[in-house]
Amino acid sequence: MQTRLNLDPAIVREARELAARAGQPIVEMASTHTTVSVERAVLRLAGLAGADNDGMPWVNHLVDSVRQTAGLEHGVALPAWDALITGGYTDLAALAEGAALGKVQFRVPSGEDAAAARAAAQAALRTGIARIDANRVRRGQMIDQTTEPRKPWIYLIVATGDIYEDIPQAQAAAREGADVIAVIRSTGQSLLDYVPEGATREGYAGTYATQENFRLMRAALDETSRELGRYVRLTNYASGLCMPEIAALAGLERLDMMLNDCMYGIIFRDINPRRTFIDQRFARQIHARAGIIINTGEDNYLTTADAVDAAHTVVVSQLLNEFFGKEAGLADVQLGLGHAFEINPAVPDSFLLELAHAQLVRELFPDAPLKYMPPTKHMTGNVFAGYLLDAFFNLCGVMTGQSILLIGMMTEGIHTPFLSDRDLALENVRYVRNAAGRLGESFVPAPGGFIEQRAKHVLSESVGLLRRICDDGLLNAIADGTFGITRRPADGGRGLDGVIERADGYFNPASEFLENGAGG
Amino acid sequence: MTSQIVRPYGDTTGDGRVQVSFTLPVPFGTGTERARAEGAALQLAAKMGLDSAMVVHAKGMGPDYTFFVVYGRASHLVDLSQVTVTEREFPLLSAAEVNLAIRTALGRKLVVVGACIGTDAHTVGIDAILNVKGHAGEKGLEYYREIRVVNLGSQVAVPDLVARAQAEGADAVLVSQVVTQRDAHIQGARELAAAFAAASPARPLLVIGGPRYDPSMAASLGVDKIFGKGTTPGEVASYLAYALASAPRGGSRGSSPSASTVAETPEDGR
Numbered sequence: 040m041q042t043r044l045n046l047d048p049a050i051v052r053e054a055r056e057l058a059a060r061a062g063q064p065i066v067e068m069a070s071t072h073t074t075v076s077v078e079r080a081v082l083r084l085a086g087l088a089g090a091d092n093d094g095m096p097w098v099n100h101l102v103d104s105v106r107q108t109a110g111l112e113h114g115v116a117l118p119a120w121d122a123l124i125t126g127g128y129t130d131l132a133a134l135a136e137g138a139a140l141g142k143v144q145f146r147v148p149s150g151e152d153a154a155a156a157r158a159a160a161q162a163a164l165r166t167g168i169a170r171i172d173a174n175r176v177r178r179g180q181m182i183d184q185t186t187e188p189r190k191p192w193i194y195l196i197v198a199t200g201d202i203y204e205d206i207p208q209a210q211a212a213a214r215e216g217a218d219v220i221a222v223i224r225s226t227g228q229s230l231l232d233y234v235p236e237g238a239t240r241e242g243y244a245g246t247y248a249t250q251e252n253f254r255l256m257r258a259a260l261d262e263t264s265r266e267l268g269r270y271v272r273l274t275n276y277a278s279g280l281c282m283p284e285i286a287a288l289a290g291l292e293r294l295d296m297m298l299n300d301c302m303y304g305i306i307f308r309d310i311n312p313r314r315t316f317i318d319q320r321f322a323r324q325i326h327a328r329a330g331i332i333i334n335t336g337e338d339n340y341l342t343t344a345d346a347v348d349a350a351h352t353v354v355v356s357q358l359l360n361e362f363f364g365k366e367a368g369l370a371d372v373q374l375g376l377g378h379a380f381e382i383n384p385a386v387p388d389s390f391l392l393e394l395a396h397a398q399l400v401r402e403l404f405p406d407a408p409l410k411y412m413p414p415t416k417h418m419t420g421n422v423f424a425g426y427l428l429d430a431f432f433n434l435c436g437v438m439t440g441q442s443i444l445l446i447g448m449m450t451e452g453i454h455t456p457f458l459s460d461r462d463l464a465l466e467n468v469r470y471v472r473n474a475a476g477r478l479g480e481s482f483v484p485a486p487g488g489f490i491e492q493r494a495k496h497v498l499s500e501s502v503g504l505l506r507r508i509c510d511d512g513l514l515n516a517i518a519d520g521t522f523g524i525t526r527r528p529a530d531g532g533r534g535l536d537g538v539i540e541r542a543d544g545y546f547n548p549a550s551e552f553l554e555n556g557a558g559g
Numbered sequence: 560m561t562s563q564i565v566r567p568y569g570d571t572t573g574d575g576r577v578q579v580s581f582t583l584p585v586p587f588g589t590g591t592e593r594a595r596a597e598g599a600a601l602q603l604a605a606k607m608g609l610d611s612a613m614v615v616h617a618k619g620m621g622p623d624y625t626f627f628v629v630y631g632r633a634s635h636l637v638d639l640s641q642v643t644v645t646e647r648e649f650p651l652l653s654a655a656e657v658n659l660a661i662r663t664a665l666g667r668k669l670v671v672v673g674a675c676i677g678t679d680a681h682t683v684g685i686d687a688i689l690n691v692k693g694h695a696g697e698k699g700l701e702y703y704r705e706i707r708v709v710n711l712g713s714q715v716a717v718p719d720l721v722a723r724a725q726a727e728g729a730d731a732v733l734v735s736q737v738v739t740q741r742d743a744h745i746q747g748a749r750e751l752a753a754a755f756a757a758a759s760p761a762r763p764l765l766v767i768g769g770p771r772y773d774p775s776m777a778a779s780l781g782v783d784k785i786f787g788k789g790t791t792p793g794e795v796a797s798y799l800a801y802a803l804a805s806a807p808r809g810g811s812r813g814s815s816p817s818a819s820t821v822a823e824t825p826e827d828g829r
Contacts, residue, residue, distance in 0.1 A: 227683040307692040452696035
């Protein structure tokens with residue numbers, strides 16, 4: 040892609056090298072540790088589903104029980120499949136039930152017993168990985184049988200709390216033009232250290248992410264995709280304490296995109312930084328295999344920090360997300376890096392600044408399906424002014440070639456959107472796309488002009504911040520409040536007690552498939 | 560007193576003109592359906608008190624719904640003398656104003672310890688108030704530079720909460736209770752108040768919140784403030800600034816600050 044901002048390739052290269060240097064120690068930490076959620080995800084990929092009468096999933100029971108009696112330093116797989124074989128259990132669910140009652144004494148097997156457990160675990164994982172692979176193929180077939188929507192994809196949110204209400208709303212939104220349906224999760228699900236089970240009908244300002252809800256919604260959207268002759272993608276949210284497990288369920292149920300930010304949980308939900316980075320790596324390995332596009336959450340920084348002053352923190356985070364994503368096996372076309380239109384409209388030249396930022400991100404990541412988020416912070420309740428601001432957001436999006444537009448609602452911050460709010464929002468984006476969809480090809484900022492200078496300034500600030508992060512270490516930078524002006528120390532936050540250092544001989548049967556690309 | 564009777568203003572005094580928009584679950588496909596839909600909208604407008612209403616825009620949304628924009632003349636009168644304003648006992652402040660008030664009055668960060676007590680695992684409420692992510696478009700208390708938040712999460716035993724509040728030097732303790740079976744939220748609040756009263760005469764400010772509390776019950780439960788459903792982080796922060804940073808501190812805290820000491824300035828500085 041040609042650069043319209045005359046960015047210096049040497050500076051861009053330096054920025055990437057610095058991001059890699061800052062991220063490398065984190066990758067090493069993630070490669071030498073595991074978490075309870077990583078181990079639970081292994082069991083989910085092996086087909087263990089369901090929960091006890093109180094709704095606590097069997098994967099939690101089994102992992103907790105193994106941890107108490109044999110430890111998780113060697114992974115859950117060796118002790119679990121050893122007990123499965125030697126205890127004569129019919130399947131993992133029966134084993135988990137026994138474990139929940141305290142009837143199973145787990146051990147880390149050695150010798151031939153270890154080899155047997157290893158082989159059984161691999162066979163079980165092969166089935167799950169094969170299902171993920173088949174889903175990826177199936178997605179391609181569905182797109183062939185329908186059509187791939189043109190970009191920018193229109194991304195709409197539904198969130199009633201009741202999956203059976205969400206389904207008709209999602210289908211209606213797709214008929215009205217949505218290319219991507221996102222089902223917002225119930226408030227606080229990211230802080231649950233287990234994944235709820237089954238179809239759910241109540242949630243707080245959102246619907247729980249469960250395997251059954253995933254399945255129901257994907258099936259409904261398949262039906263609508265066929266009806267419309269256009270493949271409608273389904274998005275959910277992996278970030279949180281159960282990132283690896285939700286990633287596994289998304290792969291098993293053919294979701295298409297997943298929110299998976301390397302730092303969102305740390306900054307905005309006070310989840311422990313180590314836990315987050317370890318979980319994130321494994322979750323992204325699953326997404327990579329499943330052909331899922333990840334969405335990152337840089338837009339959130341601009342809801343706490345000032346969108347002009349903190350513009351470079353967005354770029355820095357994108358570069359880190361890119362590094363971690365690629366290290367985990369994601370391709371460029373799977374990196375839905377996020378950013379947002381959040382500059383105070385009272386700032387002079389605010390639209391020029393937005394254009395500069397959006398074009399900078401487009402040029403830094405030419406092959407990434409960038410996800411562009413509408414204004415929220417400066418939506419005041421004046422719905423008429425908000426509608427105008429959303430139109431400018433849409434215009435900036437089409438002019439700078441953004442890939443995924445989350446459609447702004449004029450009633451942002453007032454209520455969950457009315458049917459009419461959504462309809463008006465789609466009318467807005469349709470008008471802009473029809474009227475100015477090809478404006479991007481003629482949009483060449485004046486050489487040396489305001490937009491070019493602003494973009495270069497943000498890039499140089501990004502390099503400066505990356506240098507500091509390299510000197511301090513990323514965990515220290517996060518502890519110092521570099522992102523989203525929120526301080527998160529490496530040993531603080533939720534979930535640190537679920538982090539375990541791997542012992543020699545740690546065995547994760549999923550990693551063998553995910554890291555070596557072995558067939559399912 | 561001059562006349563206190565007014566009506567809406569379009570472009571001429573007393574014209575009463577207003578604009579409303581709404582959706583009805585009626586189709587807008589065939590000619591007959593369209594006529595019926597507009598008739599339905601006019602009927603609603605009339606029942607809402609709009610004279611000679613005009614449907615200026617109607618649009619089908621999917622097969623089953625129609626969106627309308629309607630103009631009309633409101634037949635109702637507004638009697639200004641009958642307008643009552645509920646006065647919050649504390650002013651709503653912006654984040655910057657809250658920070659400034661704390662810095663000025665305390666000269667240090669205000670410490671808030673939050674928890675869900677007893678068996679309650681529903682951290683939604685407390686997290687919406689405390690997490691940076693916040694709620695209803697407002698950032699949580701963690702966002703405030705001058706507030707240090709210690710969020711203990713769910714199922715915290717009251718004695719542990721008291722001990723931690725003392726260890727952290729808490730200025731305020733925030734407790735959220737969602738579970739209400741057998742009045743668990745009432746008992747929880749009483750237990751909380753009694754434990755803090757027993758622990759030290761200079762107890763922190765006790766603030767509880769939950770959908771089933773009656774905000775007028777604070778004194779009878781022995782706490783300083785109760786927030787009900789729909790409370791936003793900004794309201795809690797403003798209250799904390801008012802209660803802890805607007806007057807000299809000291810001594811024991813038996814009841815909430817008097818409601819009469821502060822003039823109300825709703826929506827100030829937002």
